[in-house]
Amino acid sequence: MGCYDCCVRCLGAVPYPSLVATLLCYAGMALFCGCGHEALANTEVLVETYFARNVQDYVVMASFIKYFQYVIYGLASFFFLYGILLLAEGFYTTSAVKQTFGEFRSTQCGRCLSLTFIIVTYILAFIWLAVFAFTAVPVLFLFNMEQTCHNINILAETTPSINQHGWICMDARQYGLLPWNAMPGKACGMTLASICKTSEFYVTYDLYIAAFAGAGVTLLALFLYMIATTYNYAVLRFLGRKGIR
Numbered sequence: 001m002g003c004y005d006c007c008v009r010c011l012g013a014v015p016y017p018s019l020v021a022t023l024l025c026y027a028g029m030a031l032f033c034g035c036g037h038e039a040l041a042n043t044e045v046l047v048e049t050y051f052a053r054n055v056q057d058y059v060v061m062a063s064f065i066k067y068f069q070y071v072i073y074g075l076a077s078f079f080f081l082y083g084i085l086l087l088a089e090g091f092y093t094t095s096a097v098k099q100t101f102g103e104f105r106s107t108q109c110g111r112c113l114s115l116t117f118i119i120v121t122y123i124l125a126f127i128w129l130a131v132f133a134f135t136a137v138p139v140l141f142l143f144n145m146e147q148t149c150h151n152i153n154i155l156a157e158t159t160p161s162i163n164q165h166g167w168i169c170m171d172a173r174q175y176g177l178l179p180w181n182a183m184p185g186k187a188c189g190m191t192l193a194s195i196c197k198t199s200e201f202y203v204t205y206d207l208y209i210a211a212f213a214g215a216g217v218t219l220l221a222l223f224l225y226m227i228a229t230t231y232n233y234a235v236l237r238f239l240g241r242k243g244i245r
Contacts, residue, residue, distance in 0.1 A: 018090025021224035031214025039207035114233040125222040132215045142205040149196035
């Protein structure tokens with residue numbers, strides 16, 4: 001067998017859908033974990049500086065941010081290992097289907113393992129769909145904040161009196177970032193406009209957008225995993241019925 005034939009056989013044994021899904025999963029988790037970790041830290045600074053005067057008003061949010069940052073570390077480790085396992089399962093089923101390596105065949109244990117990966121991947125996809133929706137909340141808050149600041153700047157250029165736009169506010173309590181008894185809990189008028197001009201605001205906004213995009217890419221990777229593992233399991237069942245074990 002020549003080198004060319006060996007290369008063709010090796011390339012034919014590569015599970016390309018699982019490989020693409022793994023790369024997307026790693027890229028998405030890197031964006032979500034890295035940018036999300038820094039965005040949470042910046043959010044605590046913004047809320048502490050501009051939206052809350054009393055420490056007790058944002059102690060719950062600070063605790064949530066602290067614990068969720070530890071959750072991010074666990075998510076990164078889990079998805080790294082799970083991506084390797086799914087990629088290995090893809091190599092196994094591809095080799096079994098194509099019978100590339102001589103006596104290598106699908107087994108009952110292999111089919112049960114594939115079914116387990118399908119169930120776990122479906123559960124992870126539904127859970128991550130909720131995480132993806134949750135990640136949209138800070139993006140929505142900062143987007144509305146930016147649009148509100150834009151409206152204030154327009155009014156400031158067209159109306160000479162500051163009272164004309166002092167009633168335009170962004171209330172962090174409406175988004176669940178602070179309790180309803182937090183003071184002031186909101187920023188209004190030119191104070192809000194000055195917040196939007198800070199580098200911390202734009203950095204936090206960009207980080208949340210990147211984390212949101214990373215969560216979307218990870219969700220896409222999980223959908224690809226679902227398709228790949230379901231197809232592989234169906235083919236292994238077909239081989240089992242044909243007596244190829």
